[in-house]
Amino acid sequence: MEDKILLAHGSGGKLSHDLVEGDFVPILHNPLLAKLDDAAVFELSGRLAFTTDSYVVNPIFFPGGDIGRLAVFGTVNDLAMSGARPLYLSIALVIEEGLPRVELDRVMKSVAEATEEAGVKIVTGDTKVVNRGGADKLFINTAGIGLVPPGVDISGSRARPGDRIILSGSIGDHGIAVISQREGLQFNVPVESDCAPLHNVVADMLEVSGDIRCLRDPTRGGLASTLNELAQQSKVGIRIDEERIPVQDAVRAACELLGFDPLYVANEGKLVAVVPAENAESMVAKMRDNRYGTRSAIIGEVVSSHPGRVVMTTSLGASRIIDMLTGELLPRIC
Numbered sequence: 001m002e003d004k005i006l007l008a009h010g011s012g013g014k015l016s017h018d019l020v021e022g023d024f025v026p027i028l029h030n031p032l033l034a035k036l037d038d039a040a041v042f043e044l045s046g047r048l049a050f051t052t053d054s055y056v057v058n059p060i061f062f063p064g065g066d067i068g069r070l071a072v073f074g075t076v077n078d079l080a081m082s083g084a085r086p087l088y089l090s091i092a093l094v095i096e097e098g099l100p101r102v103e104l105d106r107v108m109k110s111v112a113e114a115t116e117e118a119g120v121k122i123v124t125g126d127t128k129v130v131n132r133g134g135a136d137k138l139f140i141n142t143a144g145i146g147l148v149p150p151g152v153d154i155s156g157s158r159a160r161p162g163d164r165i166i167l168s169g170s171i172g173d174h175g176i177a178v179i180s181q182r183e184g185l186q187f188n189v190p191v192e193s194d195c196a197p198l199h200n201v202v203a204d205m206l207e208v209s210g211d212i213r214c215l216r217d218p219t220r221g222g223l224a225s226t227l228n229e230l231a232q233q234s235k236v237g238i239r240i241d242e243e244r245i246p247v248q249d250a251v252r253a254a255c256e257l258l259g260f261d262p263l264y265v266a267n268e269g270k271l272v273a274v275v276p277a278e279n280a281e282s283m284v285a286k287m288r289d290n291r292y293g294t295r296s297a298i299i300g301e302v303v304s305s306h307p308g309r310v311v312m313t314t315s316l317g318a319s320r321i322i323d324m325l326t327g328e329l330l331p332r333i334c
Helices: 014-028 067-080 101-118 173-183 199-208 222-234 249-258 277-288
Strands: 047-055 085-096 121-130 138-148 164-167 214-216 237-241 272-275 297-303 310-313 319-321
Touching: 014 101, 014 121, 047 067, 067 085, 067 101, 067 138, 067 199, 085 101, 085 199, 101 121, 101 138, 164 277, 173 249, 199 277, 214 222, 222 237, 222 272, 222 310, 272 277, 277 297
Parallel strands: 085 121, 237 310
Antiparallel strands: 047 138, 085 138, 164 272, 164 297, 214 272, 237 297, 310 319
């Protein structure tokens, strides 16, 4: 049974210590974590951003990523949406009894690779094991701390009429990748998750101008729900152009097959920005130089009419109201 997780691995006894010190610490090793104290102690000064999120994606492995990569980048991106430079993360695992050790090791190695790619450190964590059936293989919670540069003030309530809406790339990749793996769907052109860290894209944008009004990563609920959130928070209208929104052909085809609208499908490596009109073109040019923003585009603008509403000009020239997602399009997507 040593090749599977046992309830005893969550007991706090010898098997727990063997799992943490034998598996997790060597993979995630850094000086702060190696102390194995109940809390990590480090020095910071300035304005801090702090966030937390939980991940229950099913399946835990999917094209382009897995639950570990998703957990790291999801928290890194939440920090980045405040303009912060992510520094330290915590990780807590809820493991179902019977999970193969090889799968757990694969996830933890992915976590380590993701932290290296993002330039952050996991400095504290926790492990719990629940009875078989009490979880679905593995759930992960991550929390993160980052530093916000002086003078940066990014909020969903700061959009103003005349501002431009920027999208950092194609939409719907993550949701379609996960659902295709879950349901065993095969497409002529494979679709991979866009799971990626975005803080360096944000840093590039801030080099152009510190005046970024709003930033959001359109995860659950997709681009449509995110734009509605911004319109409602800022009490403004938003108009977007369907033909300017990047969608991969394979994602578009999959959505047509499954009856989905790409506007509502989850993303894990894209951002939406609201910026003053005079900075929009130069920001997009800078973003396109970053490997995570090569398809960045201006997709619309903030307007004073229809406050709290998002309206899209379709490819046929008509206007369509884009509501927030109602219900659950794709459960357990992150």
